[in-house]
Amino acid sequence: MAAAGKKLAVLVALLALLVGPSAGLLGSGPGCSVFVGWPVPVILRSLICGILGQPYTPPIWRAEPTGAGLSVGYYNNPNNTNSYCPGAEAAVRKAVENAIYQQGRGIGAGLIRLFFHDAFVRGCDASVLLRSTALAGSATEMEGPPNKDSLRGFEVIDAAKEATKAACGGRNVVSCADILAFAARDASDILSGGRISFPVMAGRYDGRESFADETAQLPGPDSSLQELQMMFAAQGLSSADMVTLSGAHSIGSARCLFFTGRLSAMDPDYARRLNENCNGTGSPNNRVDQDPVTSDVLDNQYYKNIDKFVLFRSDAVLVSSPATKQQVDVNVANPSRWESDFAAAMVKMGNIGVKTARVPGQTEIRDVCWRVNA
Numbered sequence: 410m411a412a413a414g415k416k417l418a419v420l421v422a423l424l425a426l427l428v429g430p431s432a433g434l435l436g437s438g439p440g441c442s443v444f445v446g447w448p449v450p451v452i453l454r455s456l457i458c459g460i461l462g463q464p465y466t467p468p469i470w471r472a473e474p475t476g477a478g479l480s481v482g483y484y485n486n487p488n489n490t491n492s493y494c495p496g497a498e499a500a501v502r503k504a505v506e507n508a509i510y511q512q513g514r515g516i517g518a519g520l521i522r523l524f525f526h527d528a529f530v531r532g533c534d535a536s537v538l539l540r541s542t543a544l545a546g547s548a549t550e551m552e553g554p555p556n557k558d559s560l561r562g563f564e565v566i567d568a569a570k571e572a573t574k575a576a577c578g579g580r581n582v583v584s585c586a587d588i589l590a591f592a593a594r595d596a597s598d599i600l601s602g603g604r605i606s607f608p609v610m611a612g613r614y615d616g617r618e619s620f621a622d623e624t625a626q627l628p629g630p631d632s633s634l635q636e637l638q639m640m641f642a643a644q645g646l647s648s649a650d651m652v653t654l655s656g657a658h659s660i661g662s663a664r665c666l667f668f669t670g671r672l673s674a675m676d677p678d679y680a681r682r683l684n685e686n687c688n689g690t691g692s693p694n695n696r697v698d699q700d701p702v703t704s705d706v707l708d709n710q711y712y713k714n715i716d717k718f719v720l721f722r723s724d725a726v727l728v729s730s731p732a733t734k735q736q737v738d739v740n741v742a743n744p745s746r747w748e749s750d751f752a753a754a755m756v757k758m759g760n761i762g763v764k765t766a767r768v769p770g771q772t773e774i775r776d777v778c779w780r781v782n783a
């Protein structure tokens with residue numbers, strides 16, 4: 410009887426995986442609590458969770474995020490007496506400029522990725538920045554497999570936070586979640602040479618919880634097209650948003666362990682060069698540029714690199730369906746179209762799961778971005 414129950418659970422999990430949220434099978438609520446790690450494919454996670462009698466679901470299937478409750482120029486609005494601080498956005502911009510000037514353009518890539526990894530886990534609430542939480546004792550998101558030894562830019566956000574306090578007459582009014590959004594926007598602007606520049610809505614509050622196992626909601630470098638589409642859909646983002654945002658892989662770097670297994674699928678000369686940089690696959694943590702052509706510029710070169718000059722399977726699969734391939738081709742042919750799509754998709758990503766009110770014990774404006782207020 411128990412065995413039959415388990416089989417049924419597996420079946421339900423697989424069905425849910427195949428049909429996705431559109432069929433309403435998954436609903437919302439907590440997902441399988443078993444952490445089986447990243448980049449274990451979603452299909453395997455769903456199987457393991459199913460065998461344990463807990464069908465795998467990402468914790469929440471979100472509707473398309475609207476940004477209700479946020480506004481452009483939030484800190485410039487004198488009517489928001491508690492948050493009025495007209496120098497806030499400029500202070501963040503300066504901190505990002507300083508970081509890029511001192512550390513190089515890669516740190517800008519790190520800030521854009523930090524924003525993405527925050528958005529996909531508990532929404533844009535700066536949970537990715539926490540080193541400990543209200544329910545102290547469990548590892549936080551930054552310890553999760555996609556993030557550990559990988560994310561960078563935390564100290565830039567800390568510096569930006571201090572800079573906003575200085576700009577706001579010593580008051581703590583700018584949330585860490587908003588700082589992440591501003592910083593990602595500023596990095597996009599700088600790394601694209603001013604071509605990707607957009608207003609950011611603000612008014613987010615910071616969360617008070619963060620759990621390492623929830624980073625299983627982030628796609629992995631070996632994800633299939635269907636898994637990528639499903640994981641973006643779980644956040645209320647479309648397949649088109651996914652293809653557009655993947656263009657961020659035209660900047661920054663990646664570790665060898667994520668692509669040396671698929672060198673044979675790449676252009677042979679490029680694969681040889683990568684192999685040398687990875688010391689014949691002996692150095693899994695060596696880093697290489699993600700874009701071998703214009704590595705420091707946020708541009709549409711990524712789409713020209715697909716599929717023989719990209720690192721991950723999750724990049725190459727974007728030309729494996731007619732619809733996504735067509736979008737890749739449009740992005741190759743029309744850089745300014747991709748630039749404006751990218752700006753819009755970043756705004757949409759910044760609307761995921763926002764907390765727009767102060768709820769005692771649940772939301773706050775953190776005084777220090779890496780810890781919850783006492």
Ligand code: HEM
Pocket residue numbers: 515518519521522525558559560561628629630631632637651654655657658660661662663664665667721723
């Ligand atoms: C579509 C699914 C995605 C997958 C599977 C994925 C996976 C990865 C992986 C494995 C790395 C290298 C990490 C390391 O070596 O430690 C990486 C780097 C990066 N990703 Fe993604 N990513 C995805 C989407 C995105 C999105 C939506 C953005 C932002 C809009 C983004 C921005 C970046 C950036 C900028 C880097 C380089 C970071 C740095 O140099 O510090 N990625 N990604």
